[in-house]
Amino acid sequence: MAFRTVVISNDADLHVQQGQLVAIQEQTVWIPTEDIAVLVIENPRVRVSSAALSLLAEQGVAVAVCDRKHMPSGLLLPHCQYSRQLAVTRRQLSLSLPQKKRLWQRLVRFKIENQAACLDALGLDGSDRLRGYAASVQSGDASGMEAAAARLYFRRLIPDATRRAPEGPGASLDYGYAILRAAVARSLVGHGFYTPVGLHHDSQLNAFNLADDLLEPFRPFADLIAIGQEADASQREGRQALVSTLQMPCLVDDKEHSVLTAIDAATASLARAQAETDHTLLVLPRIIVSAEISATLLE
Secondary structure, eight states: OOOEEEEEOSOOEEEEETTEEEEESSSOEEEEGGGEEEEEEOOTTOEEOHHHHHHHHHTTOEEEEEOTTSOEEEEEOOOSOSTTHHHHHHHHHHOOHHHHHHHHHHHHHHHHHHHHHHHHHTTOSOHHHHHHHHHTOOGGGTTOHHHHHHHHHHHHHSTTSOTTOSSSTHHHHHHHHHHHHHHHHHHHHHTTOOTTSOSSOOOTTOTTHHHHHHHGGGHHHHHHHHHHSOOOTTSHHHHHHHHGGGGOEEEETTEEEEHHHHHHHHHHHHHHHHHTTOGGGOOOOEEOOOHHHHHHHTO
16 A cells, blocks of 8 residues: 655656656665655656656556645646446435535534644644534534634634735645645545545536545644644745655544545545445544644644
């Protein structure tokens, strides 16, 4: 199973040899392609062979390409590799509106609960109110608990700035979300989903509506790194810390996983939930709040 997130920050030539990705830099690095889940190319002077891109796609690797500000701007995903692609797409298209609303309710509830856990891990107040919001989420989030929780959460998380302020941690949050989004999109495509068809997100201009739906409960993991470690996306060390979000521990059904494996578990469970029209089959991650994790974040 793929478990590595690889970031290419320096000038490099990427090609493949004997089933491995070869990065020719000052030091040549060989990486088995089957180990790679996400490849981030953040240097505009990286040169990639078409054979490398083809093998990466065959191995199910999500390749994210960054702009001059190091923000992911493009994503290469495998094309139609799932054996029952049409069956999954038909289930997506036939999902009723009440079923979509129930799945969205579950996603929002877990998102708010993880926001509360994020505040706890960072030693910030407001988590009790957030858990009250989570318990009040209705089908389709008809009462707008997600928006209410976001207002409270970001006031606590970023007290001296706003989420969209040009100065501050906004770029770091966006970078972390983009890495998570790439991993979610990779997993969805690998399970045969058609990503433009979402549960709640429904923009005609968005090719990843479903990825943005499933991304929601994972966002607070990136928040933990961006705020807890003051990871600055304009610096290489900060970007490396944000990429490590995919390796953070979390709980799925009371079992410890990395965020990356939790994404695959969530995607597989979404397929089951749609096939059996039972929203409770959707399994989602929970942030682990412990003294050890909090101490690491607040160092």
